Amino acid sequence: VRRELAPGAVHLPDWLDLDAQRELVRACRGWAGALRAARLPNGGVMSVRSMCLGWHWYPYRYSRTIDDGDGSPVTPFPEWLGDLGRRALADAYLGDAPDYRPDVALVNYYDHTARMGLHQDREELSTAPVVSLSIGDACVFRFGNTENRGRPWTDVELESGDLFVFGGPSRLAFHGVPRTRPGTADPALGLVAGRLNITLRESGLD
Ligand code: MD3
Ligand code: FE
Numbered sequence: 158v159r160r161e162l163a164p165g166a167v168h169l170p171d172w173l174d175l176d177a178q179r180e181l182v183r184a185c186r187g188w189a190g191a192l193r194a195a196r197l198p199n200g201g202v203m204s205v206r207s208m209c210l211g212w213h214w215y216p217y218r219y220s221r222t223i224d225d226g227d228g229s230p231v232t233p234f235p236e237w238l239g240d241l242g243r244r245a246l247a248d249a250y251l252g253d254a255p256d257y258r259p260d261v262a263l264v265n266y267y268d269h270t271a272r273m274g275l276h277q278d279r280e281e282l283s284t285a286p287v288v289s290l291s292i293g294d295a296c297v298f299r300f301g302n303t304e305n306r307g308r309p310w311t312d313v314e315l316e317s318g319d320l321f322v323f324g325g326p327s328r329l330a331f332h333g334v335p336r337t338r339p340g341t342a343d344p345a346l347g348l349v350a351g352r353l354n355i356t357l358r359e360s361g362l363d
Pocket of ligand 1: 263265273278287289321323327328329330331332333334354356
């Protein structure tokens with residue numbers, strides 16, 4: 158199945174089979190020690206815990222150096238994730254995507270209380286699409302407009318294995334996760350609880 162929610166916003170439910178999802182859970186387990194609740198410039202703390210491959214990510218910028226003190230180096234962005242991103246884009250947009258070269262993977266972990274408010278992703282200088290992969294508990298994903306945080310928006314259920322690609326005019330749409338659906342994940346995933354979301358992006362930085 159392939160659903161185009163808006164121009165450039167393509168949802169492919171159940172794109173990753175169970176084995177591929179389990180592989181991603183395993184990879185994320187190796188990165189889990191770096192998960193942090195990011196501090197917002199306004200003093201708030203995000204309920205989602207994140208870690209970034211390829212760059213350090215801060216709301217709302219990328220950095221080559223860690224600026225919050227613990228001195229940890231940037232976690233490398235693995236080749237196989239770029240390959241997965243090109244396959245995702247090719248399937249979503251029905252063509253090859255040889256020029257897609259993501260250099261950032263943002264890994265978000267949601268426990269049963271975590272939410273993400275409506276926001277735009279504007280840290281990247283590249284206009285290339287964002288590839289989003291969901292694993293674990295289902296969630297309500299809110300896809301808004303490109304003007305503001307208000308209506309109109311569309312709520313979509315994202316389930317484990319779903320691929321969503323956001324490009325073209327949808328690249329700057331407001332979006333968020335108003336709630337997850339605790340306990341809906343398949344125990345066979347090897348994820349004890351919660352929801353993982355991995356987004357692949359081209360930073361456009363060097
Ligand atoms: C639409 N993550 O990491 S994925 C984020 O489920 C983020 O963790 C959410 O929003 C999550 O920034 C939503 C879907 C998504 C990701 C990036 C987008 C939708 C997007 C970028 C532009 C437009
Ligand atoms: Fe986002």
